[in-house]
Amino acid sequence: MKTLIIFTHPNHQSLSYSFLEATIQGLQDNPNKHEIEVVDLYAESFDPLLVFNEHKRRRDMHIDPKLEKYRNQLLWAERIVFIYPIWWGRPPAMLLGYIDQMFASNFAYRDKGGLFPEGLLKGKSVVCISTMKGPVLYPLFWLNNAHKTLMRRALFSFVGIKKVKFFEFGNMEKSGGNQAKKLKQVHQYFKTIIQ
Template structure:
């Protein structure tokens, strides 16, 4: 299994970075994972979509500046996203990557009906996210907006049906059990299959 990890946090001293390290460590200790690639969005990718007369959204699937990242997504069997939840959603940097990468002609194609055909079928996704607020805050206060956005508005739209979430709340609290949650992520990636 080939695994692509998309890391989105500007601080390499952050808890999100510690989760990234446990994802990598678990993948390296898993015989089912033959190769892992990591993309640090704050280090590598332009933050937003810039469109004009010569660079149109409908042509993003052939944008040469994104070819490397399209190849990574095609290559991967499993895509792992590691990010904090800010304002009830992923950081703008991750949403900018999604805007650019999951474009028509690459991630899906229109077929004239209500829904398009997803072109990323057969892949699986894991989202590892942290937040300051309580774990159940997004579920009860925001109607699960984060998971609905990621699972339905994005991944199912492009054909990815297998999506798992690790959504850890109270991560700035001394009682947040950060070490226990880091170990949970490590154990998952050490044993996960396709």
């Protein structure tokens, strides 16, 4: 199984980084063979800014040579794992900038003239691991589950990815937030995952 991990946090001393380590360790401890590639958006100084002008058109984003490495990673992957904090009810701007550029027309989807496009990333699966300061039910009751709806329906379903799992951990800045237990949960999930 080929797993691409998109890690989005500027601090390698963060809890998010611990979830990255737990994910990698779980895959390495898995008796099935897993190939792993990690994209650390902040460490790689990924540029999240969209620039469109007379030299760079939106319709050509799917062939932008600057993004070829990232396109090849997404094509290579059978499973994509996103690890990020929830800030202001949504993923960091750095990750949204990656999504804006990578999930482009004629790469991730193709318009067919109807209501919905043809998803070009069919057959892949996604796992989203996110942490937040607020309580775990805050996004559901206060934000109408906006984060999961954004990721599952507005993004992954649109590009043909149907198999999506969320680990959405709340109360992560509290001393009693059960961080070790949640890290173990993520490790165990990837240790035993088959597909």
